[in-house]
Amino acid sequence: MLAQQIFNGLALGMGYALIAVGYSLVFGILRLVNFSHGAIYAFGAEMAMVFIGLNFGIVPGIIASMILTGILGIAIDKIALEPLRKKHSMPIASLITTIGVSNIITNLLIVFLGSEKRNFPQLFNFGSVKIGSVVISSTQIMMCVVSLILMGVLVFIVYKTKIGLAMRASEQNAKAANLMGINVNFVISFTFFLAGMSATIAGALVGGYYQIVYPNMGFMAGLKAFAAAVLGGIGSLPGALLGGLIVGVSESMAASFMGSTYRDSIAFVILIIVLIVRPHGLFGRKGITKV
Amino acid sequence: MxxxxxxxxxxxxxxxxxxxxxxxxxxxxxxxxxxxxxxxxxxxxxxxxxxxxxxxxxxxxxxxxxxxxxxxxxxxxxISISPEGREVFPELTVEENLRLGAYIVKDKGAISAGYDRVYDLFPRLKERYKQQAGTLSGGEQQMLAVGRALMSSxxxxxxxxxxxxxxxxxxxxxxxxxxxxxxxxxxxxxxxxxxxxxxxxxxxxxxxxxxxxxxxxxxxxxxxxxxxxxxxxxxx
The missing domain is CATH 3.40.50.300 (P-loop containing nucleotide triphosphate hydrolases)
Structure with a gap:
């Protein structure tokens, strides 16, 4: 029972981790918590379903949605956030803007697709693996595999490529990065694109896991993933992974041992405890300063 | 002019x-x-x-x-600049800072020639190429800022x-x-x-x-x- 819940939680936690990296990437470069990220995740899942419904096939449908959702991320930054940066407005203005954008996206999804829950196709179906009394479904295995691969790709991009170096430089000193010849606004767009793509993969995986998608699916998932990102140390990719797994496992444990009414609150209880002990999160750097 | x-x-x-x-x-x-x-x-x-x-x-x-x-x-x-207050990237290594100075340079040979030129002028940066820029002394950071500006020739x-x-x-x-x-x-x-x-x-x-x-x-x-x-x- 315990081992079973841990495995269920790990699969779920991978989903949270993929949403959490989106918060971390954008926070890293803009020092901004992008509260529209949960809605972006829902948009990605919904669009994947729309494309699959248009007979794209499952994988091309998800890829088409990844691109579209990545572009949505860029559009949010260009339309709503970049003008605020240009005017050197207070950080709180951008923060509130992202909350507004979140509502706009969710409501547009409701207007065009309806608010009801719709069936999402099961993505992976090749039976299940049984280890002792623990049953792991192929969906759960693939959730972990796909998430780990994506995490690896993101770490590679950030730490081993030229654009990744530009991301890290812009994160530490945007003005100096500009003077080096880096178009920082392009780097920010690229970051929003990556965040949108990861959120879509998370949306498709979680949608495929529960076989359900709906416009509001990003609200609670977004908040929990935000908790996961802060828990792991916002701005840190390994932190997002660990935070996501902790949130996923604890949620799964709470649901089965304390009753399902506790599942949504446990992530925040853990967040509060961790932040009291380690204010910068598990992998957080001390003294992140806005430069 | x-x-x-x-x-x-x-x-x-x-x-x-x-x-x-x-x-x-x-x-x-x-x-x-x-x-x-x-x-x-x-x-x-x-x-x-x-x-x-x-x-x-x-x-x-x-x-x-x-x-x-x-x-x-x-x-x-x-045109390149070594800005006031040096503005190095504190959590990147000396070498990564220099690499960023040559961000617009596409030719690999030109980049390694850039490293040679800077390390030649400032041997101390060569000794510390793996060190995070934020851990350098003020004078070393200044060398890095000037060196970084030279990387784009x-x-x-x-x-x-x-x-x-x-x-x-x-x-x-x-x-x-x-x-x-x-x-x-x-x-x-x-x-x-x-x-x-x-x-x-x-x-x-x-x-x-x-x-x-x-x-x-x-x-x-x-x-x-x-x-x-x-x-x-x-x-x-």
Missing amino acids: MLKINDLNTYYGAIHALKGIDMEVDEGEIVSLIGSNGAGKTTLLNTITGVARAAKGTVVFKGRDITNIPSYAMTKLK PELLLLDEPSLGLAPNFVLMIFDMIKEINKQGVTILLIEQNANMALSASDRAYVLENGKVTMSGEAKKIASDPKIKKAYLGLG
């Missing part, structure tokens, strides 16, 4: 920071810009590099009007307060390096509060007061002017 600045005006909010600056830098020169705090030296550099916007006037580089071009386009034009190098806050032996060394870099064919516009050192290293100089050029000419002549001696050189 490499750099020509005509009637440049810049505002910071309501403050009229530059009130019609005219200035020229010839190829191969070291030109220094001296003046007290708040005279507008850094604002002038910020306006040239697109960090601040010019309200009026032009900046012409090698015959091309570059007024208000975006900062990230400067290195492509072969600039024709014009802008140096903003390279000696600020450095120990005297580092100040001497940085000025030696500035002369050495100039000998390698790089034109230099130098902004300095240490007017003594700046004037002795430069060919020509401009004195900036309250956003206006109040004196210009050969550095030696300016250094011997009684008013300058009194106001900036701590003599007389």
Whole structure:
């Protein structure tokens, strides 16, 4: 029972981790918590379903949605956030803007697709693996595999490529990065694109896991993933992974041992405890300063 | 004429920071810009590099009007800057900082030649190439900022307060390096509060007061002017 819940939680936690990296990437470069990220995740899942419904096939449908959702991320930054940066407005203005954008996206999804829950196709179906009394479904295995691969790709991009170096430089000193010849606004767009793509993969995986998608699916998932990102140390990719797994496992444990009414609150209880002990999160750097 | 600045005006909010600056830098020169705090030296550099916007006037580089071009386009034009306060990337290594200086350079050979050139000028950076820039001393960070600016093989190098806050032996060394870099064919516009050192290293100089050029000419002549001696050189 315990081992079973841990495995269920790990699969779920991978989903949270993929949403959490989106918060971390954008926070890293803009020092901004992008509260529209949960809605972006829902948009990605919904669009994947729309494309699959248009007979794209499952994988091309998800890829088409990844691109579209990545572009949505860029559009949010260009339309709503970049003008605020240009005017050197207070950080709180951008923060509130992202909350507004979140509502706009969710409501547009409701207007065009309806608010009801719709069936999402099961993505992976090749039976299940049984280890002792623990049953792991192929969906759960693939959730972990796909998430780990994506995490690896993101770490590679950030730490081993030229654009990744530009991301890290812009994160530490945007003005100096500009003077080096880096178009920082392009780097920010690229970051929003990556965040949108990861959120879509998370949306498709979680949608495929529960076989359900709906416009509001990003609200609670977004908040929990935000908790996961802060828990792991916002701005840190390994932190997002660990935070996501902790949130996923604890949620799964709470649901089965304390009753399902506790599942949504446990992530925040853990967040509060961790932040009291380690204010910068598990992998957080001390003294992140806005430069 | 490499750099020509005509009637440049810049505002910071309501403050009229530059009130019609005219200035020229010839190829191969070291030109220094001296003046007290708040005279507008850094604002002038910020306006040239697109960090601040010019309200009026032009900046012409090698015959091309570059007024208000975006900062990230400067290195492509072969202009680079070692900014005030050094502005290194603290959590990146020395080598990564240098690599970023050559961000626009596509040719791998040119990049490794850039490393060689910088490590040759500043052997101490070579010793510390794997170290995070934030852990370097102030003088080493200054070397890194200058080295980073050289990585894009600039024709014009802008140096903003390279000696600020450095120990005297580092100040001497940085000025030696500035002369050495100039000998390698790089034109230099130098902004300095240490007017003594700046004037002795430069060919020509401009004195900036309250956003206006109040004196210009050969550095030696300016250094011997009684008013300058009194106001900036701590003599007389």
